[in-house]
Amino acid sequence: MAALALPPLLTPVPAAAAAYSISASPSSLVFLQGESTHDLTITNTGSATVSFNANPIAPFNEIGLSNKTCSGIGTGAPGGTLGAGQSCILAVGFNPTQLGAQHWQIQLTYGPPPDGTGNQLAVPLTLYHYAFYGLYTLDAYGGIHPNGCQPLSGGPYWRGWRIARALALIPTQQVPGGYVLDGLGGVHPFGNAPAVSDWPRFGWDIARDIKLMPTANSSDAPGYVLDGWGGVHPFGGAAPVRQTAYWPQFDIAKKMVILPDGSGGYVLDGFGGLHPFSIGSSLPPPPMASAYWPGMNLARDVELNPGLSPIGGVTLDAWGGVHPFGSQPALAAPGPFWPYRDVARAIRFDDANANEGWIMDAYGGLHAFAQTPGSATSPAPPYPYWGAPLAVDLAAF
Numbered sequence: 001m002a003a004l005a006l007p008p009l010l011t012p013v014p015a016a017a018a019a020y021s022i023s024a025s026p027s028s029l030v031f032l033q034g035e036s037t038h039d040l041t042i043t044n045t046g047s048a049t050v051s052f053n054a055n056p057i058a059p060f061n062e063i064g065l066s067n068k069t070c071s072g073i074g075t076g077a078p079g080g081t082l083g084a085g086q087s088c089i090l091a092v093g094f095n096p097t098q099l100g101a102q103h104w105q106i107q108l109t110y111g112p113p114p115d116g117t118g119n120q121l122a123v124p125l126t127l128y129h130y131a132f133y134g135l136y137t138l139d140a141y142g143g144i145h146p147n148g149c150q151p152l153s154g155g156p157y158w159r160g161w162r163i164a165r166a167l168a169l170i171p172t173q174q175v176p177g178g179y180v181l182d183g184l185g186g187v188h189p190f191g192n193a194p195a196v197s198d199w200p201r202f203g204w205d206i207a208r209d210i211k212l213m214p215t216a217n218s219s220d221a222p223g224y225v226l227d228g229w230g231g232v233h234p235f236g237g238a239a240p241v242r243q244t245a246y247w248p249q250f251d252i253a254k255k256m257v258i259l260p261d262g263s264g265g266y267v268l269d270g271f272g273g274l275h276p277f278s279i280g281s282s283l284p285p286p287p288m289a290s291a292y293w294p295g296m297n298l299a300r301d302v303e304l305n306p307g308l309s310p311i312g313g314v315t316l317d318a319w320g321g322v323h324p325f326g327s328q329p330a331l332a333a334p335g336p337f338w339p340y341r342d343v344a345r346a347i348r349f350d351d352a353n354a355n356e357g358w359i360m361d362a363y364g365g366l367h368a369f370a371q372t373p374g375s376a377t378s379p380a381p382p383y384p385y386w387g388a389p390l391a392v393d394l395a396a397f
Helices: none
Strands: 022-025 029-031 037-044 050-057 063-067 079-082 087-094 100-111 119-129 135-139 144-146 164-169 177-182 187-191 207-212 223-227 232-235 241-243 253-258 264-269 274-279 299-304 312-317 322-326 344-350 353-361 366-370 391-396
Touching: 022 100, 022 119, 029 037, 037 050, 037 079, 050 063, 063 100, 079 087, 087 119, 135 164, 164 391, 177 207, 207 253, 223 253, 232 241, 253 299, 264 299, 299 344, 312 344, 344 391, 353 391
Parallel strands: 029 119, 164 207
Antiparallel strands: 022 037, 037 087, 050 079, 050 100, 063 087, 100 119, 135 144, 135 391, 164 177, 177 187, 207 223, 223 232, 241 274, 253 264, 264 274, 299 312, 312 322, 344 353, 353 366
């Protein structure tokens, strides 16, 4: 019986490359808070020489484009002429004129020289501009989450162990970094913050808050840890404190603030009381009346308004109520209120516009507030949000 003849092997024939084709890298651009420029690389992925033009589809002057290495298109919009396989770079600039998240695009038109028309490619833009430079959320496991701003690396993380208690940032844009406090008193640096070794070692879960001196920088970052009984403990070479309030065996101290001049501060107890302490040889700050709920553990946070002199600020209760003290006027738009729900966790003024700021809830949500009627409250940036109460602190610089 004759063998069957096998058909000849078929060799796949590659599809012909398009004559005119370009790509953009990255395929989309994100401008985080504080970023003003990005590079966009354009590559000729076709088989023939191609010309292209680039135009921003955005409000006037919000997005700027210029040729960084591209050349050959002539006058008019930024663009270039590229041989097959060649690339060039456009500089994309962001000059924000409004607060919030924006979504625009760069439209690339391309085709045969000299005009470069007939085809289009869109590069989506996401742009963040807020009234802060850096705003970060701390979760219960130690995760540090940027809210529309640059990520910070190097911090601790205790997966499955809800031991993170507070977050402090070095107060300069040039030194993005800070410290995470764990419940045992550990002070853990992240970003460009210097390591410290003289933090308190309680050995049990009693640490409640951490604050840095206004002079903290990348080489010297003195600060203080608050324990639940009201003790204020220096680290990083900070001077000792003289304090007036201490509740042995009573875990009632919640948060603290340091005065802008570094001379002292206040401890917030769970009933709402503010208790002054002095740093080093300084005189203690004046007593400060505040909202007070005797026997009700409702107070959650305290914040000084950086724009006020004499001293003033707000306390935050568990339901979201915002209560002024000192020279701080009442807030016309105080933010959300969750009656009888223990959900509010932190409040922060915006340092650049002390009339506004944000309240953080226990699930990570950020809610804007304003001091004066009709003021344009700073919109909340993109924030982490969990289905469980994992958010423990909020820090800004």
